[in-house]
Amino acid sequence: MIVCGIVGYIGTRLAVPVLLEGLKKLEYRGYDSAGIAVIEDGELVLNRSVGKLHMLEGKINGDAHQGHVGIGHTRWATHGRPSDRNSHPHTDCTGKIAVVHNGIIENFLELKEWLEENGHVFQSETDTEVLPHLVEHFHQGDLLRAVEQMVSKVRGSYATVVLSEDHPGTLVAARKDNPLIVGLGEGEYFFASDIPAIINYTRKIMVLEDGEIAVLTAEGVKVYKNGSPVEKEIQLITWDTKAAEKGGYPHFMIKEINEQPRALRDILTGRIAPDFSGVDLQEVSLTAEQIKNIRKIAVVACGTAYHAGIVGKYVMEKMLRIPVEVDIASEFRYRNPLIDAHTLTVIISQSGETADTLAALKEAKARGSRVVAITNVVGSSIAREAHDVVYTWAGPEIAVASTKAYITQLLGIYLLTLFLGKELGRIPAGEMTDILHHLYQLPKQAQDILDHLNEQLNKMAEIFNQWEDTFFVGRGLDYAVALEGSLKLKEISYVHAEAYAAGELKHGTLALIVKDVPVLALCTQPDVFEKTVSNIKEIKAREAHVIGVAFEGNKEIGKSVDEVIYIPETLPLLAPVLTVIPLQMLAYYASVHRGCDVDQPRNLAKSVTVE
Secondary structure (H helix, E strand, O other), X not given: OEOOEEEEEEOOOOHHHHHXXXXXXXXXXXXXXXXXXXXXXXXXXXXXXXXXXHHHHHHHOOOOOOOOEEEEEEEOOOOOOOOOOOOOOEEOOOOOEEEEEEEEEOOHHHHHHHHHHOOOOOOOOOOOOHHHHHHHHHOOOOHHHHHHHHHHHOOEEEEEEEEEOOOOOOEEEEEEEOOOEEEEOOOOEEEEOOHHHOOOOOOEEEEOOOOEEEEEEOOEEEEEEOOEEOOOOOEEOOOOHHXXXXXXXXXXXXXXXXXXXXXXXXXXXXXXXOOOOOEOOOOOOOOHHHHHOOOEEEEEEOHHHHHHHHHHHHHHHHHHOOOEEEEEHHHHHHHOOOOOOOEEEEEEEOOOOOHHHHHHHHHHHHOOOEEEEEEOOOOOHHHHHOOEEEEOOOOOOOOXXXXXXXXXXXXXXXXXXXXXXXXXXXXXHHHHHXXXXXXXXXXXXXXXXXXXXXXXXXXXXXXXXXXXXEEEEEOOHHHHHHHHHHHHHHHHHOOEEEEEEHHHHHHOHHHHOOOOOEEEEEOOOHHHHHHHHHHHHHHHOOOOEEEEEEEOOOOOHHHOOOEEEEEOOOOHHHHHHHHHHHHHHHHHHHHHHOOOOOOOOOOOOOOOOOO
């Protein structure tokens, strides 16, 4: 999955400075390599470099690049580690066609084999490289037609722009499930994956929709869908540059919360069998014999990733019937853990560079354990050290408080569990299909939460202006999510928050419950619902203000709490994916109401690379 920066330009200016400036405006999204391609004196000229943009600029220095049409890209690695040859743009066999791409080509292996059988030679490890070769294969003098045929062969998601030496005055772009906009200037036109790239040149844009193909020339823009012209609305952007980097949102955190439906779609893309019969994790090379020899699973992580691991314990033990231990990485090495060749160690880290987690990984390997990493960053230290990697494909996360990384880590755990469960024969076919059907619905349900609960949660969060203490309670998977909700609130709003297993209240915690203190009670697990309600009644007897979180249609919870946050109904096993979203939003709005620095809370860093 590539979810970073695209810029395209055609006009009277020199293309290279426009492309480089546009890519710099997209640096906030995170990237590991960059490249540009321009048409100069009738020939396609390509420059690519691993590392930051100054490395690319160093390669371009001394090369005048007088061309007026070109494309550029900053890459966040997925298929293939960061390197010059894996950087975009990618070219065809002739070197006359260049393509940049955000997204994932699900059937790229199938397409690559077919293209190789037809004589095409590949230079990179990426899925994107099939695109220029497909354009080359279908090109018969009409670039638009070749791109139409290219996308007809592709399964997956894409925002892609094509540049051809044979059509030096044209750029062609296509979009499905990844954002792409057209900028309209005075005698010049732009493609970009996000508004900041072009806001210094124009504020007039068109937003391409799924299935649309756009053609840019010096004369203007034409948009097509299913071969027919489309009339597009021109929108005027009124944001300033700083706001544009956040997509018009006031903070990166709320932007990333709103990106979660897309992130959920991305991690599921290509990994669920079309008939919902199983999970395809090609990146996990565990053999059937190795899986059958697993006697214990050790999950190791820090912070938010550790909370994802606690969800994993409930899920894995329930579905696999294998004992699971969850360790904080900083404690793992120092307790002489009982890890051996019959232990599967699951390492979870957003950055792939967390020092304690990396050290725990090495300790597990030294004891003979097989290691599977769940991480967001290709080529990271943890990804290199692990035997197998399940990438979360969440894209860069700028805010210190993790949101979309956590939610995709949960999906990574579910996918790994289903993969192992099918191999072990411990998940009946009907149950597998049911779970996968419900997984497939999660992106839409997450969007429903964002669309319908925003105003309610913003208003609810005002209660945190009056209190310096808050409690989160739940049982089973609800308790696991309560831990994450508590962490979100305290790390960005500085409200003291604690999460407790609801049954533990009578063992001392009730002493902290006073009149009107906020308590979040999670109630999505039917097998312990009545028990949780009994605990809520104990809390209400002390006159606390209780906010319940439950599935739509649950009328009973409203009889025991002061307010209810209703989320779309899913399988109780999958509830954590949806339950956490309103807790993230409450934390965000609490931070805003209290005047805190949402994206960079005091004393915290995004990636902890020291012990």
